[in-house]
Amino acid sequence: MNIIEVNNLTRRFKELVAVQDVSFNVAQGEIFGFLGPNGAGKTTTIKMLATLLKPTSGEAKVAGFSVIKDRIAVRKSIGLVFQESTLDEELSAYENLRFHAEFYGVPSSTYKQRSLELLQLVDLAERAKKKVRDFSGGMKRRLEIVRGMLHYPKVLFLDEPTIGLDPQTRATIWQYILKIAKQQGITLFLTTHYLNEAEYCDRIAVIDHGKIVALDSPDKLKERVGGDIITLTTDHNGRSQEFISEHFTKDVRIENDQIVAIVRDGNQILPRLVRELPETVKSIELKQPSLDDVFLKLTGSKIRDEAPSAAERSKRFLRARGFKR
Numbered sequence: 001m002n003i004i005e006v007n008n009l010t011r012r013f014k015e016l017v018a019v020q021d022v023s024f025n026v027a028q029g030e031i032f033g034f035l036g037p038n039g040a041g042k043t044t045t046i047k048m049l050a051t052l053l054k055p056t057s058g059e060a061k062v063a064g065f066s067v068i069k070d071r072i073a074v075r076k077s078i079g080l081v082f083q084e085s086t087l088d089e090e091l092s093a094y095e096n097l098r099f100h101a102e103f104y105g106v107p108s109s110t111y112k113q114r115s116l117e118l119l120q121l122v123d124l125a126e127r128a129k130k131k132v133r134d135f136s137g138g139m140k141r142r143l144e145i146v147r148g149m150l151h152y153p154k155v156l157f158l159d160e161p162t163i164g165l166d167p168q169t170r171a172t173i174w175q176y177i178l179k180i181a182k183q184q185g186i187t188l189f190l191t192t193h194y195l196n197e198a199e200y201c202d203r204i205a206v207i208d209h210g211k212i213v214a215l216d217s218p219d220k221l222k223e224r225v226g227g228d229i230i231t232l233t234t235d236h237n238g239r240s241q242e243f244i245s246e247h248f249t250k251d252v253r254i255e256n257d258q259i260v261a262i263v264r265d266g267n268q269i270l271p272r273l274v275r276e277l278p279e280t281v282k283s284i285e286l287k288q289p290s291l292d293d294v295f296l297k298l299t300g301s302k303i304r305d306e307a308p309s310a311a312e313r314s315k316r317f318l319r320a321r322g323f324k325r
């Protein structure tokens with residue numbers, strides 16, 4: 001069963017088309033990722049699915065409800081973790097959860113027990129009564145993630161759940177996210193521009209300039225690169241490139257003073273290549289394609305693996321609070 005159905009969803013901001021004619025489905029229980037660089041349209045899509053932003057055209061259903069016609073029903077069915085933190089720093093972890101539960105009308109007999117369980121799930125039980133102000137970035141993020149599921153949503157939207165955290169904390173957060181998905185059976189819809197994190201998803205939609213350019217499982221996406229990647233340098237790269245193109249693969253290019261060749265069965269090709277190349281090989285490396293390579297192949301550019309700049313963040317902060325600039 002599809003818990004999310006999106007048909008030709010489009011959102012414009014004046015002349016800018018932030019999301020363009022996007023269609024996809026998400027199955028119940030799936031971990032579905034939106035992968036794309038800054039400004040690709042990830043947050044805009046989430047906001048439309050969460051009924052926080054009206055689509056310019058198109059339609060989407062979440063948990064069977066229209067994001068245009070049944071907004072209240074959609075809101076009750078979802079949990080939302082924003083890109084920017086929305087915790088109350090002056091309250092304790094538990095109080096933050098209680099606030100949320102009351103807002104959603106979860107009865108106290110339910111949320112008290114559930115809060116403790118969820119805090120345990122992300123190893124914050126001991127900090128339940130401590131003020132959030134003194135939490136680390138990773139702890140705050142964990143708290144926000146479980147807060148988003150306190151009211152038993154069917155779908156939890158996570159916009160950049162690990163943004164701005166160090167790689168180790170990011171990995172830990174992911175362990176929690178995967179545990180939650182498994183134990184609670186919630187469908188997760190998340191965005192990221194970290195390619196290595198997209199690997200955790202069941203399926204990924206690659207989005208660039210507001211359009212979905214590919215949608216598949218990480219493995220299937222990697223197959224699209226068309227083989228293994230051999231990177232080498234020789235004492236004459238130009239001549240070597242020609243030789244490789246003639247004898248091994250047409251898919252060979254020079255990039256940053258290195259020859260990059262895509263071959264089937266790299267393990268067998270590599271020793272033959274070293275033996276047969278007329279030029280002396282100075283360095284050579286074989287790797288399986290990563291999502292970086294997929295992204296490069298699909299969009300022709302490398303994903304900018306970075307958090308939004310301070311200026312962009314402050315612009316968004318003001319925008320989110322109703323200021324134009």
Ligand SMILES: Nc1ncnc2c1ncn2[C@@H]1O[C@H](COP(=O)(O)OP(=O)(O)OP(=O)(O)O)[C@@H](O)[C@H]1O
Nearest residue numbers: 013018037038039040041042043044045193308319
């Ligand atoms: N309220 C708004 N008014 C005007 N333009 C907007 C608004 N919200 C988003 N945009 C623009 O729409 C485009 C898509 O933005 P969006 O926030 O969806 O990108 P994103 O993929 O979430 O990027 P990031 O990885 O930086 O979070 C950007 O060019 C952005 O500047």
Ligand SMILES: [Mg+2]
Nearest residue numbers: 042043044083
């Ligand atoms: Mg965003």
